[in-house]
Amino acid sequence: MSPQQRLALVEKPERRFALTLVAPGVLVLAVTTTFPLVYLVWQSLQNINLAMPGMERFVGVDNYVRMWGDARFWAAFAFTLIYSGATVSLQLVIGLGMALVILQIPRAQWAFRMAAILPIVLAPVVAGLFWRSLMLTPDFGIVDFASRSLGLGSHNWLGDPTLARVSVIAIHTWQWTPFVFLYMLAALAALPADLYEAARIDRASAWKRFIHITLPLIRPAIVVVVILRITVALSAFAAIYAATGGGPGTVTEIINLYAYRVSFVELSLGYGAAAAVVLLVLTLLVAGLLFRIRR
């Protein structure tokens, strides 16, 4: 009997016991996540429109074909990519920069950590409303006040198509950069000091030390934080809903918001489900791609 076979013999009853222990968890997961997901896909293959009762039927991929020619969907698709790309890169650059700076001031670090927690614990819908009513309101908002004080004039931050896009990206970045900052701070604090010492003896400049030592060492942490942030950015909803509602017109509409509107405002449940499925696939693809890079 090889050691492996012996192990398998011991394992068999144990495995059964383990399965029994795991079963309730798997069952709950299946009921609460797997079933709704499968149902969503099924629904996306139907024509279900509450405004037209009696016309429900299986339509195969019709909803997806229609999406192909739907300009509003593609606009939402494009803005989803812009929004996710912009917010995640900004979070990473600002968060890592802050972490590098604040690592050098060990004494007051706790204060920065505390301050960083605050936006994270805000509900996104509160963040959206807070920016809409306190920060960006023309004439009254703090940002508008700053802009006027600097001689840049008052702007319609959430009403102008370009500024509205910049604003919703800024709101998301403001809320989640602290998360990246905290994550990076922890990763940087764990780096071995002797490597830097050696580099200093070799007279490597600060920039070279950053590029050749820090970045490669924290690469796994960066990839993980990017995956975390991008899945959240792709599925963002509440902050934009509260700040602009996807407007003006549809310029800040992301896929998630579009799927919501189609399903629950226009009551076209089949087509809305199809949009949600596309978002799901997009998120899986991006996350899968990043996991690959990580290896």
Next chain:
Amino acid sequence: MKALHSRRKVLQAAAAGVALAGAPWVSKFARAQGAPDLGAYQKAKINWRLAEGQTVNVAVIPASYFENLIALTPEFEALTGVKVRYDKVPPGQIRQKCVLDLSSKTGNISTHAADPMYLPLYAANKWTEPLEPYLNDPKLTDQAWFRYDDIFEAWRKADMVENRTYGIPYDGEMTVQTYRKDLFDAKGLKPAQTLDDVVANAKALHDPNNRMWGFCLRGMPGAGQNMYIYPSILGAYGGKWFDRDGKIRVNSPEAVAALEWYVNTNNAYAPKAAQNWNWPDIADAFAQGTIACYIDGHTAATVIANPERSKVVGKIGFARWPKGPSGKRVTSIWNWAMPINSALPERTRQATWLYIQWAACEETQIRSSFKFKGPGKRYGVNRTSLWSNPEYTKTIADAGDKFLSTSIETLREDTDVDWRPRVAQWPAIGETMAKIIQAALVGQAKPKPALDDAQQQVERIMKGG
């Protein structure tokens, strides 16, 4: 409310007990303290207690006119023995929340403050009851007492789908011109009779450097926001929602002209931020004295004529919608309609009907408006007769110059029940149009191509896509 309710029960029990014991003065005392005077309701020749023990769940929006009704509800509970539970849902969410409940047939919401534009959707899905069987059943309704015909005709009609009633109006409003009488008088201006006058007046008073904007309309997108104003302009231009074949047409030449007028006028004379404003924002700005004239719901008088919130009290004038090139004035038709959820068991539906009848009847309308003990006023009582009741006219007279006559004439002359397309697909159409109108307002698209785009989308929606 719960506390009040139980206190009343204790008092009632006490009063009853003591009355039996032969001490009538205590019972009188108890009534003065809290037991409601239900005499006016008991004149109705129906058995108010026929659904005793039932519970009615009502979804309303948090607005003063519903708060007043909620405050009176213990009287209804004492009258009928039916328990009422309220759920306050913000106006932005109440439609979706109720559609969710109705479509899943859970019956969590017995009746609610319904958007009349949603009634065709409800009717098409048979989610709510046609109300004639309730109105015409002498066991459920004393017609001579309820006098359904006394409710404004425009509102009753707006709550009908294919000649059947699906909702009973509780409160409502119309859109009117609201202007700064002091500024107009100083320059010798008259309230606009035509859309051209609107622009001329705005031009004369527009002075943004001194924080005075000439004119303002809602910019916020939404089936109940900018699509609550644009249809009136469309009507003024003679536009119709349906062509001769009964097909919906949103890009007619009249529609383009109406949208151009809306976009040009608002962009020329309204504050920039108004591109995202809803009526409360406009009312606030007007109350702060920064807007010379606007057109919106007459019920905004609760804000602009409130001395605690407004700097322009006593300087406000009202006038009907201006005429468009077609010579027509078209106001909005709005009321909060109360339907009955079909998913309920029969006894609960009857209890719900009693509740609706109670809320819409003359006595409750009086008690929740000019006889209401709290500060909240109601400007939208549902009955023709009340609008000529001296006590009511006295309470609302201080809203501003010609408030009463404007409101009444507007209701009588300027309503058109088809000012918006009343079809089951309205939620999708209203939403699509709202997005397109705002896109044109902020310059994302020109009115003509925007409406052509809307036409394509609307055609797709009507086909069931």
